[in-house]
Amino acid sequence: QTDISKLPRITQELVNPPMLPKHDQVSTGQKVVQVRMVIEEKKMIIDDLGTEVWAFAYNGSVPGPMIVAHQGDYIELTLVNKSKNSMVHNIDFHASTGALGGGALTDIAPGEEVVLRFKATKSGVFVYHCAPGGIMIPWHVIHGMSGAITVLPKEGLSDGKGNKLTYDRAYYIGEQDYYIPKDENGNYKKYATPAAGMADELEVMKTLTPTHIVFNGKVGALTGKNALKAKVGETVLILHAQANRDTRPHLIGGHGDYVWERGSFANAPKVDLETWFIAGGSAGAALYTFKQPGIYAYVNHNLIEAVLKGATAHFDVEGK
Amino acid sequence: QTDISKLPRITQELVNPPMLPKHDQVSTGQKVVQVRMVIEEKKMIIDDLGTEVWAFAYNGSVPGPMIVAHQGDYIELTLVNKSKNSMVHNIDFHASTGALGGGALTDIAPGEEVVLRFKATKSGVFVYHCAPGGIMIPWHVIHGMSGAITVLPKEGLSDGKGNKLTYDRAYYIGEQDYYIPKDENGNYKKYATPAAGMADELEVMKTLTPTHIVFNGKVGALTGKNALKAKVGETVLILHAQANRDTRPHLIGGHGDYVWERGSFANAPKVDLETWFIAGGSAGAALYTFKQPGIYAYVNHNLIEAVLKGATAHFDVEGK
Amino acid sequence: QTDISKLPRITQELVNPPMLPKHDQVSTGQKVVQVRMVIEEKKMIIDDLGTEVWAFAYNGSVPGPMIVAHQGDYIELTLVNKSKNSMVHNIDFHASTGALGGGALTDIAPGEEVVLRFKATKSGVFVYHCAPGGIMIPWHVIHGMSGAITVLPKEGLSDGKGNKLTYDRAYYIGEQDYYIPKDENGNYKKYATPAAGMADELEVMKTLTPTHIVFNGKVGALTGKNALKAKVGETVLILHAQANRDTRPHLIGGHGDYVWERGSFANAPKVDLETWFIAGGSAGAALYTFKQPGIYAYVNHNLIEAVLKGATAHFDVEGK
Ligand SMILES: [Cu+2]
Ligand SMILES: [Cu+2]
Ligand SMILES: [Cu+2]
Ligand SMILES: [Cu+2]
Ligand SMILES: [Cu+2]
Ligand SMILES: [Cu+2]
Ligand code: NA
Ligand code: NA
Ligand code: NA
Ligand code: NA
Ligand code: NA
Ligand code: NA
Ligand SMILES: [Zn+2]
Ligand SMILES: [Zn+2]
Ligand SMILES: [Zn+2]
Ligand SMILES: [Zn+2]
Ligand SMILES: [Zn+2]
Ligand SMILES: [Zn+2]
Ligand SMILES: [Zn+2]
Ligand SMILES: [Zn+2]
Ligand SMILES: [Zn+2]
Numbered sequence: 038q039t040d041i042s043k044l045p046r047i048t049q050e051l052v053n054p055p056m057l058p059k060h061d062q063v064s065t066g067q068k069v070v071q072v073r074m075v076i077e078e079k080k081m082i083i084d085d086l087g088t089e090v091w092a093f094a095y096n097g098s099v100p101g102p103m104i105v106a107h108q109g110d111y112i113e114l115t116l117v118n119k120s121k122n123s124m125v126h127n128i129d130f131h132a133s134t135g136a137l138g139g140g141a142l143t144d145i146a147p148g149e150e151v152v153l154r155f156k157a158t159k160s161g162v163f164v165y166h167c168a169p170g171g172i173m174i175p176w177h178v179i180h181g182m183s184g185a186i187t188v189l190p191k192e193g194l195s196d197g198k199g200n201k202l203t204y205d206r207a208y209y210i211g212e213q214d215y216y217i218p219k220d221e222n223g224n225y226k227k228y229a230t231p232a233a234g235m236a237d238e239l240e241v242m243k244t245l246t247p248t249h250i251v252f253n254g255k256v257g258a259l260t261g262k263n264a265l266k267a268k269v270g271e272t273v274l275i276l277h278a279q280a281n282r283d284t285r286p287h288l289i290g291g292h293g294d295y296v297w298e299r300g301s302f303a304n305a306p307k308v309d310l311e312t313w314f315i316a317g318g319s320a321g322a323a324l325y326t327f328k329q330p331g332i333y334a335y336v337n338h339n340l341i342e343a344v345l346k347g348a349t350a351h352f353d354v355e356g357k
Numbered sequence: 358q359t360d361i362s363k364l365p366r367i368t369q370e371l372v373n374p375p376m377l378p379k380h381d382q383v384s385t386g387q388k389v390v391q392v393r394m395v396i397e398e399k400k401m402i403i404d405d406l407g408t409e410v411w412a413f414a415y416n417g418s419v420p421g422p423m424i425v426a427h428q429g430d431y432i433e434l435t436l437v438n439k440s441k442n443s444m445v446h447n448i449d450f451h452a453s454t455g456a457l458g459g460g461a462l463t464d465i466a467p468g469e470e471v472v473l474r475f476k477a478t479k480s481g482v483f484v485y486h487c488a489p490g491g492i493m494i495p496w497h498v499i500h501g502m503s504g505a506i507t508v509l510p511k512e513g514l515s516d517g518k519g520n521k522l523t524y525d526r527a528y529y530i531g532e533q534d535y536y537i538p539k540d541e542n543g544n545y546k547k548y549a550t551p552a553a554g555m556a557d558e559l560e561v562m563k564t565l566t567p568t569h570i571v572f573n574g575k576v577g578a579l580t581g582k583n584a585l586k587a588k589v590g591e592t593v594l595i596l597h598a599q600a601n602r603d604t605r606p607h608l609i610g611g612h613g614d615y616v617w618e619r620g621s622f623a624n625a626p627k628v629d630l631e632t633w634f635i636a637g638g639s640a641g642a643a644l645y646t647f648k649q650p651g652i653y654a655y656v657n658h659n660l661i662e663a664v665l666k667g668a669t670a671h672f673d674v675e676g677k
Numbered sequence: 678q679t680d681i682s683k684l685p686r687i688t689q690e691l692v693n694p695p696m697l698p699k700h701d702q703v704s705t706g707q708k709v710v711q712v713r714m715v716i717e718e719k720k721m722i723i724d725d726l727g728t729e730v731w732a733f734a735y736n737g738s739v740p741g742p743m744i745v746a747h748q749g750d751y752i753e754l755t756l757v758n759k760s761k762n763s764m765v766h767n768i769d770f771h772a773s774t775g776a777l778g779g780g781a782l783t784d785i786a787p788g789e790e791v792v793l794r795f796k797a798t799k800s801g802v803f804v805y806h807c808a809p810g811g812i813m814i815p816w817h818v819i820h821g822m823s824g825a826i827t828v829l830p831k832e833g834l835s836d837g838k839g840n841k842l843t844y845d846r847a848y849y850i851g852e853q854d855y856y857i858p859k860d861e862n863g864n865y866k867k868y869a870t871p872a873a874g875m876a877d878e879l880e881v882m883k884t885l886t887p888t889h890i891v892f893n894g895k896v897g898a899l900t901g902k903n904a905l906k907a908k909v910g911e912t913v914l915i916l917h918a919q920a921n922r923d924t925r926p927h928l929i930g931g932h933g934d935y936v937w938e939r940g941s942f943a944n945a946p947k948v949d950l951e952t953w954f955i956a957g958g959s960a961g962a963a964l965y966t967f968k969q970p971g972i973y974a975y976v977n978h979n980l981i982e983a984v985l986k987g988a989t990a991h992f993d994v995e996g997k
Binding site for chain 3: 451
């Protein structure tokens, strides 16, 4: 039995996606990783038409921030529900064990906060999301209320054959499906409060057909001047989370050199994939070493979802 | 060439899902497993609104009963089509070889019965379903007419690295997609006979959007007082079949310690999964050892499908 | 650095799907594989109702022809956009590296041609498709504008445990989703030019619900008298490509003896699968040795997609 009070504690500064917080690839020893997230309910514009969603945003972003730890570490999260919010929220970590992943322990009303501590017993990249019970579960999740945690093996990543794998950069792509109601003229509706949209939104959700499927919260959040940067010769770790709906990442002009499709690093990665598959309610990881400069589109390769719904990012790769 | 007449014969008493029939995890020797299933066409209520479906039910249940055998065993099924039924039915075993999985050999009219014998040459958990030809195939399947068979390796399960895996309990979850037509007021329609609903149902089926996605035949069949029981420290085998549509099982607060996603035990299981993926027309298997007491929701982690369509079960885990 | 001008060059005669061009299973040495494809825009009937699509057809077929090479070979494609066509087209190879998979190098207007050369550095079966930018990408792809290339390992296929795998026949199944608009009477619309249908088609595409899902371009292209032939005892390689949408192949009465689900031959195949899963935007491979004569249906085992949308083929297996 570990005496947690004797473990070193580090405070991890969470950052906005698609970035990861500062971290070591190889563990320097078991520790307690302290993080703090503030939940904000806020209107967000999600496309070039000015379409609005009430984002339920862990730390103000969709997706919520990436946490990074090593296998065996403890995560100690302070979760704050801002007093100006209107809803009870909580957090369910797929990385944790018991108590509905933490959901049963973390219900907080506006103005409240809670501390959740759990041990990261399994390595991999795992989804977290709000799960306040019943229809609130999918309804909060499709308002953007999910994120991910990466639990690295103590020795870092490996190819399953005894060879270490490292990365020069890491990016975190959260894919979000939205279900925005339309009025009788076919225009997307806007709501003065989150609750005002709920009845309409449940009807769109039942069609299982999102109106928007986006990376990093909105159409174009990771394209053009917001493209992900890399250099020729660099190995990039791409973490892709989807809390609700299946997706199939593809890097146009590149490949998945090493891919953990279900995100668990305890399994040997697949190699040399053209496209990989992330099950709804999970996160996966891929490594690619860029060999040529240029713009690479990174898509959910249902091309309708990529182009007509929004699930496209760009890598802008310099070098020669 | 085996002289089948000299093999020991056992009669396996089939039981209602989510239970499995009594069986050994390790084979006691090659045998003929005799089973009998009676097909019943009957009205079934599938949700709290009183929505009806004409279930085409192998042995009276949706899904049909689980059969359990070992690799190399023969299965000898007597299939009975009750005389009060209205349709020709048959059975196609994904576990069998040739003759359209048995479908070509087993067409029976109401009042008839047929005996099918096949050798279980491959280990794994496999779907069976009715496949009477043409549009009758999906139409029967979406009326609940599928089940599964588990073919254990002779030596039982293993982790693919030489270590045996055993379970303390086993549960069988059949996930069913229904496509119930609505009238002009938006209420689910009821039909005096199965055939009366067919034209309407085909139109809903073409949308590829189920109105209901349920475990064990109906919304709530495995929640609340019907929750699946387990104890802390027990290892549970969860067999999940979906004859028609993809699904992504997730145990909230738990994991897949060992997962055979495609259900074939000839492949090493994946480990430590947050969520796994079952392709439509297949069955998969997962082992989990419960570490904490409490209620665990087990869902298809498209959360809209879990909550708004019905694909949720509960595990009620005692201990400390 | 290889001096490409010194490598032997072979001209590969492309053939219509479901056939593969003549090829060796084991490489006879690094080479340049020269192929030529002519793009044709042409009306095609896709079902028994006479429903029409404007096919954007690499070499006149949907899917485009299979190319076969070995790992390390160079592919040198001459791509011709017929002068009577109306659109700019190009080609993006998932097998290639850089330059948007070739898409950035190959835009050609009607009447133009272009030569693209790339090295097949990764083994596997990979999709290629037209990717002319923006909404043109999904719109061209759902007009049938995709195909596949098989890059065999130099030593041929293997089971990942040191045993070689060979095949007696190979078939290539391209699965295509179509989104055909209907008029106010519910009849499929016809358009005098490809461009005339675009606005309507984008609306159907946004539903993410195909009206047709077919093998080899049209309903019934591989059934009845067009069934795929094999003999008892033969091992058949089945290559299955879907450029846009997930699918779950199943051989009724057979199995996947060896399956490369994501199509990369650098991974050991899974064995003994009832059903396998191909992610949209990829191609997979399966080997099966037929044990019994008869008709085997090969389906996308969402049975609604197989029967009501069209995704069914037949194998006609002779012998005893
Ligand atoms: Cu929430
Ligand atoms: Cu591509
Ligand atoms: Cu039936
Ligand atoms: Cu959860
Ligand atoms: Cu095109
Ligand atoms: Cu079958
Ligand atoms: Na969990
Ligand atoms: Na994961
Ligand atoms: Na079978
Ligand atoms: Na299976
Ligand atoms: Na590529
Ligand atoms: Na592939
Ligand atoms: Zn919430
Ligand atoms: Zn809302
Ligand atoms: Zn979850
Ligand atoms: Zn039947
Ligand atoms: Zn059936
Ligand atoms: Zn089947
Ligand atoms: Zn084109
Ligand atoms: Zn493309
Ligand atoms: Zn592509």
